[in-house]
Amino acid sequence: MDAITCIETRMSIRQFKPDPVDRDLLAGVIATARRAPSYKNSQPWEVMIVSGEKKEALAGHLIKLLESGREPCPDLEAPQSWPPAEQARIDALFRKRKEATGIDLAAPEMILKAKKANFRFYNAPHGIFLYQDASLSQWSLFDLGIFAQTLMLAAHARGLGTVPQAFAVDYAAETKRFLGIPESKRLVLGMAIGYPDMDAPANSLRTDRVPVDEILTWAE
Numbered sequence: 001m002d003a004i005t006c007i008e009t010r011m012s013i014r015q016f017k018p019d020p021v022d023r024d025l026l027a028g029v030i031a032t033a034r035r036a037p038s039y040k041n042s043q044p045w046e047v048m049i050v051s052g053e054k055k056e057a058l059a060g061h062l063i064k065l066l067e068s069g070r071e072p073c074p075d076l077e078a079p080q081s082w083p084p085a086e087q088a089r090i091d092a093l094f095r096k097r098k099e100a101t102g103i104d105l106a107a108p109e110m111i112l113k114a115k116k117a118n119f120r121f122y123n124a125p126h127g128i129f130l131y132q133d134a135s136l137s138q139w140s141l142f143d144l145g146i147f148a149q150t151l152m153l154a155a156h157a158r159g160l161g162t163v164p165q166a167f168a169v170d171y172a173a174e175t176k177r178f179l180g181i182p183e184s185k186r187l188v189l190g191m192a193i194g195y196p197d198m199d200a201p202a203n204s205l206r207t208d209r210v211p212v213d214e215i216l217t218w219a220e
């Protein structure tokens with residue numbers, strides 16, 4: 001697959017086949033992701049891949065916290081509001097997602113359901129956590145974002161599906177404790193990874209993008 005096709009056909013995958021992914025294949029994806037650029041080549045990223053019983057136990061633990069009414073406390077504060085342009089795009093996504101999958105992310109009971117699905121990594125055989133030292137600057141967060149996209153493209157090029165998941169790190173402190181990640185780390189993102197089930201309705205959604213002239217200005 002060439003790079004342009006890889007970028008243009010990557011999409012968030014929210015239903016997976018149960019088949020586990022070979023460890024060498026997963027390690028290969030991470031090895032490719034390492035080629036992401038970073039500020040002064042500082043490579044401010046650490047990765048944990050959770051599978052099997054540990055993944056199930058973690059999901060159970062997080063779902064219990066959610067059901068007990070524990071307030072989310074992610075290491076990166078969730079946005080409380082958006083400027084109008086971004087909010088309009090979010091509204092359009094929610095409308096489209098409701099049409100495609102019946103899931104209305106604006107409804108509180110659906111949010112609960114969606115969070116549980118995220119904690120289960122959408123039934124993917126593996127969950128990835130991306131983290132970095134909490135003392136690192138915003139540039140390192142930027143670098144981790146580039147790493148995440150490189151990882152997703154490297155996975156897609158190898159026939160694997162992914163979805164980046166802010167929801168999966170809602171209970172950051174508890175997740176780090178459960179997984180033995182030091183408290184001094186900033187838990188940035190969860191990500192499901194596995195073989196995509198392309199027949200599942202959850203994977204029928206193709207998200208839109210705004211036209212280029214809405215985001216591009218030429219200055220000469």
Ligand SMILES: Cc1cc2nc3c(=O)[nH]c(=O)nc-3n(C[C@H](O)[C@H](O)[C@H](O)COP(=O)(O)O)c2cc1C
Nearest residue numbers: 010011012013014093118163164165166167168207
């Ligand atoms: C930082 C970040 C956090 C996200 N968090 C979630 C999440 O918690 N759950 C989820 O299902 N999708 C999540 N997504 C996926 C976005 O909804 C998705 O990337 C967007 O709608 C565009 O769709 P596409 O990935 O199919 O192109 C997240 C994406 C990013 C980049």
